[in-house]
Amino acid sequence: MNTHNRPFVRTEHLPQSPPPVSTSGIIGWVRENLFSSPLNAVLTISSIYFLYLVIPPFVQWAFIDAAWSGSSNKDCAGYGGACWAVVTARFGQFVYGFYPEAERWRPNLVLVLFAINLLPILWDRVPGRTVAALFLVTGFPLVALFFIHGGLGLEVVPTPKWGGFMLNLIMAAVAIIYSLPLGILLALGRRSEFPIISRFCVLFIEFWRGVPLITVLVMASFILPFFMPDGFNFNELLRALVGLTLFSSAYMAEVVRGGLQALPKGQTEAARAIGLTYWQSIRLIIMPQALKITIPAIVNTFIGLFKDTSLVIVIGLFDLLQVAKSSVTDTNWLGLEHETYIFVALVFFVACFAMSLYSLYLERKLDTDHRD
Amino acid sequence: MAVGAKDGGTPSSGGARWWYDPKVRAIVFQVAFVVALVAFIAFIVNNTVVNLEKRDIRAGFGFLSEPAGFEIPITGVVDYSVDKGSTHGVVFLIGLQNTFLISAMGIVLATILGFVLGVLRLSNNWIVTRLVGSYIEIVRNIPLPLQFIFWQTAVFIIYLPKVRDPISIFDTIYIHNRGLTGPKPIGEAGLDLVFYAIFVAIGVVMWLRKWARRRQDETGEQFPVLWTSLGLLIGLPLFVASILGFPLSWEYAELGRFRFTGGMGIPIELFSALTALTIYTSAFIAEIVRAGILSVSRGQTEASHALGIRHGPTLRLVIIPQALRVIIPPLISQYLNLTKNSSLGILIGYSDLFNVFGGISLNQTGQAIEIIFMSMSVYLCFSLLISLYMNWYNRRIALTDR
Numbered sequence: 001m002n003t004h005n006r007p008f009v010r011t012e013h014l015p016q017s018p019p020p021v022s023t024s025g026i027i028g029w030v031r032e033n034l035f036s037s038p039l040n041a042v043l044t045i046s047s048i049y050f051l052y053l054v055i056p057p058f059v060q061w062a063f064i065d066a067a068w069s070g071s072s073n074k075d076c077a078g079y080g081g082a083c084w085a086v087v088t089a090r091f092g093q094f095v096y097g098f099y100p101e102a103e104r105w106r107p108n109l110v111l112v113l114f115a116i117n118l119l120p121i122l123w124d125r126v127p128g129r130t131v132a133a134l135f136l137v138t139g140f141p142l143v144a145l146f147f148i149h150g151g152l153g154l155e156v157v158p159t160p161k162w163g164g165f166m167l168n169l170i171m172a173a174v175a176i177i178y179s180l181p182l183g184i185l186l187a188l189g190r191r192s193e194f195p196i197i198s199r200f201c202v203l204f205i206e207f208w209r210g211v212p213l214i215t216v217l218v219m220a221s222f223i224l225p226f227f228m229p230d231g232f233n234f235n236e237l238l239r240a241l242v243g244l245t246l247f248s249s250a251y252m253a254e255v256v257r258g259g260l261q262a263l264p265k266g267q268t269e270a271a272r273a274i275g276l277t278y279w280q281s282i283r284l285i286i287m288p289q290a291l292k293i294t295i296p297a298i299v300n301t302f303i304g305l306f307k308d309t310s311l312v313i314v315i316g317l318f319d320l321l322q323v324a325k326s327s328v329t330d331t332n333w334l335g336l337e338h339e340t341y342i343f344v345a346l347v348f349f350v351a352c353f354a355m356s357l358y359s360l361y362l363e364r365k366l367d368t369d370h371r372d
Numbered sequence: 373m374a375v376g377a378k379d380g381g382t383p384s385s386g387g388a389r390w391w392y393d394p395k396v397r398a399i400v401f402q403v404a405f406v407v408a409l410v411a412f413i414a415f416i417v418n419n420t421v422v423n424l425e426k427r428d429i430r431a432g433f434g435f436l437s438e439p440a441g442f443e444i445p446i447t448g449v450v451d452y453s454v455d456k457g458s459t460h461g462v463v464f465l466i467g468l469q470n471t472f473l474i475s476a477m478g479i480v481l482a483t484i485l486g487f488v489l490g491v492l493r494l495s496n497n498w499i500v501t502r503l504v505g506s507y508i509e510i511v512r513n514i515p516l517p518l519q520f521i522f523w524q525t526a527v528f529i530i531y532l533p534k535v536r537d538p539i540s541i542f543d544t545i546y547i548h549n550r551g552l553t554g555p556k557p558i559g560e561a562g563l564d565l566v567f568y569a570i571f572v573a574i575g576v577v578m579w580l581r582k583w584a585r586r587r588q589d590e591t592g593e594q595f596p597v598l599w600t601s602l603g604l605l606i607g608l609p610l611f612v613a614s615i616l617g618f619p620l621s622w623e624y625a626e627l628g629r630f631r632f633t634g635g636m637g638i639p640i641e642l643f644s645a646l647t648a649l650t651i652y653t654s655a656f657i658a659e660i661v662r663a664g665i666l667s668v669s670r671g672q673t674e675a676s677h678a679l680g681i682r683h684g685p686t687l688r689l690v691i692i693p694q695a696l697r698v699i700i701p702p703l704i705s706q707y708l709n710l711t712k713n714s715s716l717g718i719l720i721g722y723s724d725l726f727n728v729f730g731g732i733s734l735n736q737t738g739q740a741i742e743i744i745f746m747s748m749s750v751y752l753c754f755s756l757l758i759s760l761y762m763n764w765y766n767r768r769i770a771l772t773d774r
Contacts, residue, residue: 033498040497047499196402200409210755211748212712214726219748222740226423227416307515314718321518328525337526345514345522352513 062342072332086333087343093327094343097163097318103155106147107166113143114173122358137177144170159237163318165347171237171319172306175244179305180298182245183252187260188282190253201253208250213308216243221315240312248305255301259294260286293366299359303352310348320344420741435737436461442732445639446470446723460733467725468750474642474724475711478649482710483703485650486657493662504658511655517719519652524644524720532640535631544624546632549640555622556636562619569612570605577601641722645714653710657703664699665691697769701762708758712751725750 021027034044065081069088076083087094096104117140120132148170150156162170189201208216220243225234263286271281291298313322324344328337390396424431439457450466452458493504511519529549533539538548545554584595613619625635668691676686715726730747734740 033496036496040495040500043492043495043497043500047497047503050503194398194402194405197405200405206755206759207752210752212715212726212751214715214718215730215744215748215751218726218730219744222734223744226420226741228423229419230422230426303513307513310515310517311716313517321515321521325521337522337530341518341522341526345518348515348518349510349513353509356509356513 073334073336082339083336084339084343086327086336086339090323090327090333093164094320094323094347095164096166097323098161099157099163099166100155100161103150103157106150106154106157110144110147111169114140137181141174141177159235160318162237164323165320167237167312167317167319168306168309171241171244171309171312172302174241175248175305175309176302178245179249179252182249184256184287186249186253187256190257191260205250205253208247209254213244213247213311214314216247217311217315219243236315237317240315240317244305244309248301251301251304252298255294255297256290258297259290262293263289296359296363296366299355299362303355303359306355307348307352320347429738431739431741433742435733435739435742436464438737440733440736442736444723444728445721446473446642448473460729460737463733464725464729464746466723467727467729470717470723470728471711471714471725471750474645474649474714474717474722475707477646478653478710478714479707481646481650482653482657482706485654487661489654489658490661490665493658494665508655508658511651516648516652516713517716519648520645520716520719523647524641528640528644528647538627544622546625546627550637551640551643552638553625553632553635554638555624556634558621558623560619560621562616565616566609566613566619569609573604573608576608577604580604639722641717641720644720645717645722645724648716649710649713652713653706656706656709660699660702660706661695664695667698668694700765704758704762704765708755711754715751 018024019028022031035041061081063081065079066084067076067079067081068084070076070083070085071089073083073086076085092101092104096107099107117132117136120126120128121136146152147154148157148162149159186201186205189197190205192198192201217240220239221236224239224242228234267285267289268281271285276284310319310321312319313325316322321344324340327333328340333340391400437459439454440460440463441454441457443454444452444463444466447466448469450462450469452462452466489504489507492500493508495501532547532549535548535550538546538553540546545552580595580600581597584597588594623634623636625632625637672690672694673686676690677683681689714724715730717724718727718731721727726747730743734743737743
């Protein structure tokens with residue numbers, strides 16, 4: 001072997017050289033994400049131009065030139081920007097409607113209690129989920145009714161005075177609290193082996209899912225009184241709540257059915273095999289698992305329901321949107337459609353977006369739990 | 373067996389009492405359920421009859437042939453006139469037509485916008501995906517009633533000029549804050565022949581598609597179906613119309629001092645409702661489209677390219693058919709939602725079914741039960757049709773499944 005004829009072979013590693021400038025760092029990122037093709041370049045430039053057209057004037061209008069306080073639209077005359085005075089001056093009405101100012105601590109207290117009650121249900125580090133859930137359905141509505149409506153020593157505030165964002169929250173909370181158990185029963189009924197019961201549940205669910213909520217509310221408002229015994233007086237808010245609850249129970253039933261269908265059949269069979277009765281197996285084996293995987297979908301249904309509560313303006317309840325609508329026709333605040341509606345949109349957006357982030361967080365958390 | 377013996381029963385049934393028998397239980401439960409349900413319905417019907425009598429309301433559908441006596445901004449093709457004493461039945465038809473009109477327009481526009489947004493959301497352009505993403509989040513998280521009211525009172529009525537000073541397009545079409553005014557087509561003798569020509573063209577196109585597919589299956593030769601079809605659909609009616617000397621004349625709108633005379637108007641409420649419905653639904657459709665496209669694995673594109681199929685046909689023959697299978701069921705339910713949501717037109721005064729019939733007719737006649745159930749059954753029929761179609765579609769794609 002004549003080793004000196006062997007071609008050159010490197011015996012040690014070369015130090016790694018950095019990637020070319022054009023593929024790394026800011027330049028590489030911009031190249032790849034903004035200008036990877038002529039079409040993308042056009043899209044990027046037109047998007048930036050669009051943002052340039054929209055954002056600076058909006059910031060100028062909404063923040064820099066805005067008037068933040070005042071008692072009528074005349075106080076905003078010199079500013080040239082948004083007149084947020086309408087929001088700051090009528091903030092109480094936007095939140096509470098005509099609820100008496102001296103009593104507003106009561107709904108606030110209920111909100112705090114509601115949050116405390118909800119904590120163990122939504123966050124699994126706090127113990128006592130089952131007890132909290134049971135209390136939420138049974139005891140809490142009574143406590144809330146006592147504080148918000150009054151009686152037994154507290155000054156009575158009749159329901160027509162309830163309004164604003166508080167009313168949206170009350171309606172959504174009541175509808176969700178009662179539609180969940182109803183929806184579970186309907187979902188179980190739909191999957192029941194008894195043909196009559198399952199037919200009935202299918203009909204019931206499909207009826208409510210097939211009609212717009214607005215017709216349900218009008219029906220609850222106009223027709224429900226006819227259905228009740230003579231002389232039985234039905235509160236306007238209660239009628240809307242009945243309509244909302246029945247309507248959302250159908251959607252809830254479909255959500256729960258999705259959870260039930262996702263469970264393997266072996267769970268039911270194993271439960272029956274160890275001698276549990278139907279209701280025992282539902283309570284101890286099926287529902288805990290099915291509800292756990294449906295919580296994100298339940299939150300999504302709640303978001304939909306929450307947005308839908310603004311529809312009650314059709315039957316004359318004084319919710320946040322109705323407050324806004326009557327505010328823009330108030331002679332003191334004429335011509336402030338943009339400010340008023342943007343504020344209302346912002347309130348709903350923040351609430352719904354926060355909930356959808358929570359639902360996403362849950363989805364991700366539950367997803368890792370079930371990965372096999 | 374001791375239990376059975378104590379009861380004096382025979383132990384041959386395995387010791388189980390009769391009420392543990394699943395068959396007996398099924399019958400007992402269901403009979404009890406039906407009895408309770410019937411009792412409940414009887415209770416409600418009885419209450420209703422008593423209440424109706426007490427309030428002196430005559431039940432029944434006689435009100436449908438009573439004259440309505442209120443003006444409706446959009447009557448469309450339905451012949452309606454207060455002076456001629458048009459009835460509440462005609463009002464129902466107008467409402468039905470207007471609901472269909474806005475739903476159909478909304479479905480077309482929302483689909484186009486939604487598909488564009490869905491594809492843009494998947495582009496590899498960072499700024500575009502962010503923009504589309506925030507559009508979707510903003511639109512989805514704001515209540516639709518608010519969007520209806522916003523477009524109507526905070527955008528169109530404020531930013532469009534007054535009727536006295538409209539935006540004019542070639543002095544024939546005028547845009548102002550009450551809507552759009554344009555020339556009104558007036559058909560002359562022979563116009564129906566043009567419509568027949570359109571139907572004939574559609575028939576020929578359908579036959580052509582079948583023929584071209586058969587020919588491709590047999591010989592492998594492709595036929596330019598798209599261009600021929602477009603030519604037929606436009607050319608044939610145009611040809612017939614030109615032979616007949618264009619049997620259509622226009623009545624132009626004249627701007628008087630305060631309002632237009634003549635011509636044809638489309639009220640602003642239609643635009644507001646359409647904008648709100650389109651924008652709201654497009655956000656949901658965009659997410660559906662995105663999920664559909666993502667559901668087709670990359671291997672499909674790569675395999676198709678490896679077979680030597682070019683990019684266009686890959687998209688058309690491999691990716692889109694598979695994505696559509698995921699997209700179409702939720703898309704259809706969005707269409708259903710859009711149709712149901714069109715009932716929100718009542719908030720801004722668009723003359724849809726629920727506004728003119730469920731709103732004004734209800735207030736005039738007081739026949740709440742009949743009117744609300746008639747309105748509800750329209751929406752119910754529509755969703756029943758949709759779910760029948762969905763079942764059919766699901767069965768069809770299930771057959772072609774691997």
